[in-house]
Amino acid sequence: MDNVIGLEIIEVVEQAAIASARLMGKGEKDEADRVAVEAMRERMNKIHMRGRIVIGEGERDDAPMLYIGEQVGICTREDAKDVCNLDELIEIDIAVDPCEGTNLVAYGQNGSMAVLAISEKGGLFAAPDFYMNKLAAPAAAKNHVDIRKTPTQNLKIISDCLGRSIEDLVVVVMDRPRHKDLINEIRQAGARVRLISDGDVSAAISCAFSGSNIHALMGIGAAPEGVISAAAMRCLGGHFQGQLIYDPAVVKTGLIGESKESNIARLNEMGITDPDKIYNAEELASGETVLFAACGITPGTLMDGVRFFGGGARTESLVISSQSKTARFVDTIHMFDQPKSLQLN
Numbered sequence: 209m210d211n212v213i214g215l216e217i218i219e220v221v222e223q224a225a226i227a228s229a230r231l232m233g234k235g236e237k238d239e240a241d242r243v244a245v246e247a248m249r250e251r252m253n254k255i256h257m258r259g260r261i262v263i264g265e266g267e268r269d270d271a272p273m274l275y276i277g278e279q280v281g282i283c284t285r286e287d288a289k290d291v292c293n294l295d296e297l298i299e300i301d302i303a304v305d306p307c308e309g310t311n312l313v314a315y316g317q318n319g320s321m322a323v324l325a326i327s328e329k330g331g332l333f334a335a336p337d338f339y340m341n342k343l344a345a346p347a348a349a350k351n352h353v354d355i356r357k358t359p360t361q362n363l364k365i366i367s368d369c370l371g372r373s374i375e376d377l378v379v380v381v382m383d384r385p386r387h388k389d390l391i392n393e394i395r396q397a398g399a400r401v402r403l404i405s406d407g408d409v410s411a412a413i414s415c416a417f418s419g420s421n422i423h424a425l426m427g428i429g430a431a432p433e434g435v436i437s438a439a440a441m442r443c444l445g446g447h448f449q450g451q452l453i454y455d456p457a458v459v460k461t462g463l464i465g466e467s468k469e470s471n472i473a474r475l476n477e478m479g480i481t482d483p484d485k486i487y488n489a490e491e492l493a494s495g496e497t498v499l500f501a502a503c504g505i506t507p508g509t510l511m512d513g514v515r516f517f518g519g520g521a522r523t524e525s526l527v528i529s530s531q532s533k534t535a536r537f538v539d540t541i542h543m544f545d546q547p548k549s550l551q552l553n
């Protein structure tokens with residue numbers, strides 16, 4: 209799987225990022241999302257594969273394409289048997305977020321990216337569009353920190369594992385009223401907090417890279433983004449845990465239903481019988497082979513954003529593979545027509 213689609217998925221995220229970046233700073237959140245979805249879908253449908261979207265633009269964004277269950281790839285077309293050897297092809301599951309951080313794009317802020325994760329069928333947790341409490345930390349702290357422990361305890365553990373004082377740790381938290389107590393506790397413990405308005409996938413993955421100056425992600429974000437983050441963290445060996453939030457009393461905004469009971473019923477219908485289960489990266493992305501790809505739309509901690517020049521654009525992507533055990537940063541010049549010059553760096 210890795211060799212066949214590894215390179216192609218770079219183009220999938222690149223095309224989505226370029227399309228969305230054209231709307232950077234225009235204040236048009238939905239349009240920035242829509243064009244990314246369209247570009248991602250169009251490029252995905254040129255890949256020689258049999259893919260199924262398991263995490264897509266679902267209930268939350270009410271988008272018409274790349275919906276959960278959509279079949280993508282040349283080998284899902286009606287004439288597939290004429291163009292593909294269906295016996296040899298493995299079926300793959302895909303989790304996408306074509307524009308992760310739509311607000312960031314719309315308002316020209318850092319940290320947005322086009323992102324996806326791939327595994328063989330059944331290899332990614334088909335998370336409902338609920339919230340998820342998340343804990344991400346560097347590989348050195350993997351399985352030492354635990355989402356069941358207090359933030360203060362976890363910060364002490366990360367500090368011991370990294371051999372640096374708590375004061376030298378930076379924790380990313382989404383800037384939301386629901387995190388008031390969490391933020392106070394982290395500050396009380398001595399660590400510094402980087403508040404972000406959106407884009408917790410980038411924050412989670414950054415924990416796995418020393419030099420990012422991000423040592424933990426704590427707090428509640430969206431569950432689909434949790435699975436995509438887990439796919440990358442599983443490949444990178446970083447720590448990731450997630451627990452679904454289904455009680456509207458904990459998170460009062462958009463993503464979850466009217467009552468705790470109706471949410472539990474909905475989870476049961478989806479086959480999630482233990483709504484309180486704490487998932488680790490290996491459970492959220494359990495496939496034998498997991499691939500992750502992201503391309504910066506606006507500049508971020510890990511990747512630069514899309515830079516347009518006369519006749520082309522330059523992008524920076526990150527492709528991570530559990531099979532080849534690689535994390536590749538890919539710097540690409542795209543020539544739309546005949547550029548007058550190509551910028552070396």
Ligand SMILES: O=C(COP(=O)(O)O)[C@@H](O)[C@H](O)[C@H](O)[C@H](O)COP(=O)(O)O
Nearest residue numbers: 307308309310406407408429430433461
């Ligand atoms: O920022 C985010 C929004 O993603 P998108 O809709 O693809 O632009 C995600 O990174 C977060 O996971 C976010 O926490 C989640 O969407 C919850 O948002 P909110 O209800 O505003 O707290």
Ligand SMILES: [Mn+2]
Nearest residue numbers: 305308309433
């Ligand atoms: Mn998102």
Ligand SMILES: [Mn+2]
Nearest residue numbers: 305307308309
């Ligand atoms: Mn999105």
